[in-house]
Amino acid sequence: MNAPTPLPAFDVPPRHPDELPFEFSGSGGAYFKIWIVNLLLSILTLGIYSAWAKVRRERYFMGNTLLDGSAFEYHADPVKILKGRLLVMAAIIVLNIAAEFNPLLNLVVMLLFAVLLPWMISRALRFRAHNTSWRGLRFGFDGLTWEAAKAWVLWPIAGVLSLGLLFPVALASQRRYLFKHLRFGQAEFEIDLPVGPVYRVFGRVALLALVLFGALAVGGYVLFGSVDMAGMSGAAGQERQAMIGMAITVVVLAFYVGVALVAPYVSAHLANLSFNRANLQNHGFFSDMVPGRYVWIVLSNWLLTALTLGLFRPFAVVRLWRYRVEHLALLPAGTLTAFMAVQAEEARVIGEEAADLLDVDLGF
Secondary structure, three states, rough: OOOOOOOOOOOOOOOOOOEEEEEEEEEEHHHHHHHHHHHHHHOOOOOOHHHHHHHHHHHHHHOOEEEEEEEEEEOOOOOHHHHHHHHHHHHHHHHHHHHHHHOHHHHHHHHHHHHHHHHHHHHHHHHHOOOOOOOEEEEEOOOOOOHHHHHHHHHHHHHHHOOOOOOOHHHHHHHHHHHOOOEEEOEEEEEOOOOOHHHHHHHHHHHHHHHHHHHHHHHHHHHHHHHHHHHHHHHHHHHHHEEEEEEEEHHHHHHHHHHHHHHHHHHHHHHHHHHHEEOOEEEEEEEEEHHHHHHHHHHHHHHHHHOOOOHHHHHHHHHHHHHHOEEEEEEEEOHHHHHHHHHHHHHHHOOOHHHOOOOOOOOO
């Protein structure tokens, strides 16, 4: 199996003449009808319908995501999703009740959650992959719990203890875990993602943070300066306190918005890095999302959702999904017909013995 050719960290690879772009044929209006029905039925059934809502949502998005004219499919059974969610909810309720009787059990609950989290992540990824298919051939995932623990627990803890210096290592580890254990039929995905390019992403984030803090410092100086001037000119005490409160609110709000926008900025960069350094056997991928554009979509989605009291939410989800899908392409090394024929034959020989292990979804 050929290893993926490493690409420069931020250079967009040249357009491939035979690339097959992913497409999305859905619309916000069509999804709104599904979303509003899902919301109402989930409320009326006290959350029980949420399992069926998830399946309807996933089938809509997968069914409208196309590659080479063929849509993806989602096959999950909502009853299994409901079983998994009830199991998780029961465990949380029992642990919380136990912690009420003995405060020391709070620590036990936290440790138990840290132990179970990798298992839940690996199982959820396995369930989702198995229940997703393209042209009748299913995906698969064989990541182990211990590897998930390193990627989602140990490295993040190391990131906290190192005051953030090891967070890029954690993110790179998580991306490798997702790609290296994913397969389509029996064809395995591969990725060559060193930590250096991820550190370069965080370097850009650090520069943006300096700009943000500088802007907040200047803004705070201007606002508080105006407050001092108002006080010197004899403004009433209550008016001065109100102006101080407004100034603090503006600064704090700007800070939190800036921090919240770091996540989509990093996410867009990591998506480009991951796909441009990954392959499926000899087939490559091409991702050219513009992080600044992606951040603007996220920010404008927040504003429009708030202004419409949540009614823009389904349009926001479609808008973001469409951008991600339509900036991704497959770079085929040969005909997909021959590739699919080989994978279908291997899948037929392997059979469905893994399906019995995927009896519930844990709701992730």
